[in-house]
Amino acid sequence: MHLIDTTMFWNASGGVRRYITAKHHWMERHTAWRHTVATPMPDAPGGLRMPSLPLPGSGGEYRLAWRRGASARKLCNAAPDLIEAADPYRLAWASLDAARERNIPAIAFCHSNLERMAMLAAGGHWRPAIERAVRHYVQHLYGQFDLVLAPSRAMVAHLADWGVPTAVHQPLGVDTSVFDPARRSPRWRGRLELATGTRLLVYAGRFAPEKNLALLGEAVRRLGAPYRLLAVGCGPAPPTGERVIVLSSIRDPAVLAMVLASADLFVHAGTQETFGLSVLEAMACATPVVCSAAEGLGENVDASVGCGVSDISVENFAEAIASAFDRGLPELGAAARRRALACDWELVLPSLWRHYARALAGALQRERR
Numbered sequence: 001m002h003l004i005d006t007t008m009f010w011n012a013s014g015g016v017r018r019y020i021t022a023k024h025h026w027m028e029r030h031t032a033w034r035h036t037v038a039t040p041m042p043d044a045p046g047g048l049r050m051p052s053l054p055l056p057g058s059g060g061e062y063r064l065a066w067r068r069g070a071s072a073r074k075l076c077n078a079a080p081d082l083i084e085a086a087d088p089y090r091l092a093w094a095s096l097d098a099a100r101e102r103n104i105p106a107i108a109f110c111h112s113n114l115e116r117m118a119m120l121a122a123g124g125h126w127r128p129a130i131e132r133a134v135r136h137y138v139q140h141l142y143g144q145f146d147l148v149l150a151p152s153r154a155m156v157a158h159l160a161d162w163g164v165p166t167a168v169h170q171p172l173g174v175d176t177s178v179f180d181p182a183r184r185s186p187r188w189r190g191r192l193e194l195a196t197g198t199r200l201l202v203y204a205g206r207f208a209p210e211k212n213l214a215l216l217g218e219a220v221r222r223l224g225a226p227y228r229l230l231a232v233g234c235g236p237a238p239p240t241g242e243r244v245i246v247l248s249s250i251r252d253p254a255v256l257a258m259v260l261a262s263a264d265l266f267v268h269a270g271t272q273e274t275f276g277l278s279v280l281e282a283m284a285c286a287t288p289v290v291c292s293a294a295e296g297l298g299e300n301v302d303a304s305v306g307c308g309v310s311d312i313s314v315e316n317f318a319e320a321i322a323s324a325f326d327r328g329l330p331e332l333g334a335a336a337r338r339r340a341l342a343c344d345w346e347l348v349l350p351s352l353w354r355h356y357a358r359a360l361a362g363a364l365q366r367e368r369r
Helices: 015-030 067-079 090-102 114-122 127-142 151-162 186-191 211-222 251-263 277-284 314-327 328-343 345-368
Strands: 002-006 034-039 082-085 108-110 148-149 199-206 227-234 245-247 265-268 289-292 306-309
Touching: 002 067, 002 090, 015 034, 015 108, 015 345, 034 067, 034 328, 082 090, 082 345, 090 108, 090 245, 114 127, 127 151, 127 265, 148 151, 148 306, 148 345, 151 314, 186 251, 199 211, 199 251, 199 277, 211 227, 211 314, 251 277, 265 277, 265 314, 277 289, 289 314, 289 345, 306 314
Parallel strands: 002 034, 002 082, 082 108, 108 148, 199 227, 199 265, 227 245, 265 289, 289 306
Antiparallel strands: none
């Protein structure tokens, strides 16, 4: 069997890349399947390079596979038995074309809240028209896939509201052998030349407007000493301020785990996360979390492992951060680690394979009819 994942989301710090990479390694250990990643970027496993152009405004992080027909032909020529599309753009349509040509199942994994992204890009203008257009597009696209997966229950509910009632919940996971509290490194932390007693907060992910990194920077400024924010990633909207340290994206998961385990608290103010993979990775490192309670983030974080902030503001985030330290980080971190252990990829990915088996069985029944 040959699985092809298609996606334009293949940047160094993205959750889609980490999901597909984890799946690739799991398949190597547990299946005889062949796995190919079709993306406009050059460094994917078994890379099937899609014709593309740089995406304006992405800072070189993304390329747009705009030639639907050429992409579909490349997918067909690779002879897949199953295709999974990880974004709702041109590659998704090319995936559908190739699946129809080869008479194989096509699965969509909804990693993005397209409606919120469109509203952010439009700045709130023409809201009713944008909502109608996005919902029509999502229904038209995802309604043609054999199966639609979503990483959080919140995203399943959004899809149902948009006219895709058949979407099913498929959570993401974490490699708890890599993201482990044993990775904590006082020596690495010492290289940051922090003052004694510093309370180090960390964010890891894209520096995008919807992540609200400016809010985190302002919260740390308001808290003052001994708080510092370490932001790891890349993108057009990094946090700024004298209490902020910025590092470029870390590709090596073991090094990223060391950074997460060496911080005191993980912070994330994004309100559009369909899951929040970096939050789960921090929890696996026994690092407590203060994050937005919106969307997928709120499904993994509660008072036992940190705090989910419902009303997003500088004041509320600053208060939640200070409160986490007052409550005691070791107890929160131990609870976070226990929760992450139940979400290890080894426990999560077998359910994905059951979805694949269901899609393949449906295709076989159609062929027999």
